[in-house]
Amino acid sequence: MKKRIRIAAFALALTTVTLGCTANADQSTDKLKATLQERLGDITIKSIAKSPISGLYEINLGTQILYSDVKGDYVVLGDIVDAKTRKNLTEARLADTNRIDFSSLPLANALKVVHGDGSRKVAVFSDPNCPYCKQLETTLKSVNNVTVYTFLYPVLSPDSTAKSKSIWCSTDRAKAWSAWMLDHQAPTAAGTCNTAAIDSNLALGRAMNVTGTPTVFLVDGRRLPGAVPADRLIKEIAAAR
Known part of the structure; x- marks a missing residue:
């Protein structure tokens, strides 16, 4: 239907x-x-x-x-x-x-990027090959004083899985993620470290009905699907506080 x-x-x-x-x-x-x-x-x-x-x-x-x-x-x-x-x-x-308990998210399985003082928080389920996820990353650069927890969620292709593993196994995961999503610099790590976190992210996303990327979760448990425009994202983050 x-x-x-x-x-x-x-x-x-x-x-x-x-x-x-x-x-x-x-x-x-x-x-x-x-x-x-x-x-x-x-x-x-x-x-x-x-x-x-x-x-x-x-x-x-x-x-x-x-x-x-x-x-x-x-x-x-x-x-x-x-x-x-x-x-x-x-x-x-x-x-x-579809609200979730933000405090129950396994943040240790996410990449952490801090903008400004990082006093506010959002979580994002993102696929490295998703063009809308890259668009959201550009938008997030304009949001100040927020900590972004990105859960690698490779659902689009086998290459998404390979890139996610390489990023997770990088010495500086957040830097490798930003380099790829914002500057098109492909990750170079072998991707042979322990990547169980990615499998856990996939299981978690399915349990929470994350059917597309990117999906943003606010601290009050609400979700914002898709590449949310900057003005709305800033407004929703402020409201969630």
């Missing part, structure tokens, strides 16, 4: 009730979950809750939110937007339900 069906008609009917206030389950949700699980096949449904729109239910797949009527006869793909505030409620809800 990759085709996105716009739901402008639903957006016009939005009220000011938030998703967080209407997420209580009722007896309908168990039946709806069973019906949709059968009809949608191998898609795993993480949770079902009422949406802000009467009669429309939120179907949380972990990496995506769909909507359905109470009988499961119709499924809507698209975002709900508050017409008054123009806030994307679907995006906000997905970010909230």
Whole structure:
């Protein structure tokens, strides 16, 4: 179901009730979950809750939110937007339900780069061959007073794995990472050291539904997928404090 069906008609009917206030389950949700699980096949449904729109239910797949009527006869793909505030409620809800415990991240398995006094923190899952990851690295240079923990997450190709291992085995890992991502200087280390951390990163990312790179995690547990523009990244980092 990759085709996105716009739901402008639903957006016009939005009220000011938030998703967080209407997420209580009722007896309908168990039946709806069973019906949709059968009809949608191998898609795993993480949770079902009422949406802000009467009669429309939120179907949380972990990496995506769909909507359905109470009988499961119709499924809507698209975002709900508050017409008054123009806030994307679907995006906000997905970010909230996918929060992580930042303090539980195994930071020893990440590269550490400090900008300014490093008083703020972000974690990034990144593939060395991902062009959007390189774009994000350029953006991060403009963010002051932040410590960036980069989890090598080679998911694009065997070469991504080879480069990740070489960077991890470099004498100065952060320098090797920055040299490649910002200056196109390929890492030269053999990549034969203990690289178990990279395997752990892959397992961790899968467990946290990291399906694309880059994925940024803020200290309040929210995630920002993709190469976030500098102005938004700075704003989100400040808000997470």
